[in-house]
Amino acid sequence: MPRIAGEFALIERYLAPLSVPSEGAFGLKNDAAVLDIAAGDRLVATVDSLVAGRHFLPDDPPDSVARKLLRVSLSDLAAMGAEPVSYLLAASWPLDIEEEWIAVFCQGLAADQATFGVTLVGGDTTATPGPMTLTVTAFGRVRGTRVLDRASLHPGDDLYVSGTVGDAFLGLRYLQGGIDGLTKTARERLAERYRCPEPRVALGQALLERGLATAALDVSDGLAADLGHLLTASGVGAVLRLQDIPLSGPAEEGLALLGEPPEVVLSGGDDYELLFAAAPERLAEIADLSRELSLPITRIGEVCVEAGLSLLDAEQNPVALKSTGWTHF
């Protein structure tokens, strides 16, 4: 007895309703989607896959898996300064998946489509004998020719990060049974930050529109590793001040219970915060933007001429990192 009514019944029942706002999706009944793009705009495209057991936990709630899936791609659009528009979904469902799982997964997509103003325009459905693998290709737009990129850092630029760092990493450690004694508030907050990142879409667009950032990216692998990508792209180095790295209360609680030093948050990853550089004279405008968006934006260091990343503690002593971030191989 198949657990699923059938491939096309699945598409029609759960996925086609998500495509309704887009004429070019043809109700998910055509060979491909047709995307409108206004004269003078440019399309920004990004793709990321999430694999069960590798990017999310197999028992994570299906609606939060959907939201994380969409949000990690929206975070890449944010890092480019783009406005999210639409997305494709390629889903490889395990052979024994329950239809109810997919129904709740699609409710998560619907909720985030409303939150971020995006529409499903197409995709692909397969079954797999392996772990669930979900891929979103997201499309965004920018007006004109400029985007935020990774390669325009200048020595003397300030480095900033949005939000707080390390919550998702500590959330994963907690969900894997690795932190005992967290308060209920901290447990909920850290788990939520792991399961459902907040793509900084408004921040990315504002940085681009106001010409504030000289380079930007979103932190997925780990702040230190991702900063390394920025530095390499521009052929410069950076100094980071450990005491300025923004930590949430729950993250401080988690670190204290683990007995681990604060610098572990720099390599944890899954933050999906924006890391960007700006000329020192833009400091006040960045503070204004932070207030406008009700989003902390913290200055954590400076770009320098000497290559490499140097991390300093409160006494200006160098701190060595055991790892800079996540890599798959």
Ligand SMILES: Nc1ncnc2c1ncn2[C@@H]1O[C@H](COP(=O)(O)OP(=O)(O)OP(=O)(O)O)[C@@H](O)[C@H]1O
């Ligand atoms: N298989 C691939 N084919 C083509 N380009 C790829 C492939 N894998 C990665 N890239 C490109 O390499 C660059 C770095 O990819 P990466 O996945 O690290 O970026 P990201 O999506 O910002 O980070 P993350 O995947 O950790 O969220 C991107 O420009 C991406 O498009």
Ligand SMILES: Cc1ncc(C[n+]2csc(CCOP(=O)(O)O)c2C)c(N)n1
């Ligand atoms: C169950 C589980 N174990 C480990 C991690 C940590 N992790 C996996 S991939 C990745 C970088 C971003 O992915 P990618 O580079 O593939 O886009 C990170 C930080 C997790 N999220 N879930």
Ligand SMILES: [Mg+2]
């Ligand atoms: Mg990627």
Ligand SMILES: [Mg+2]
């Ligand atoms: Mg990215």
Ligand SMILES: [Mg+2]
């Ligand atoms: Mg990565």
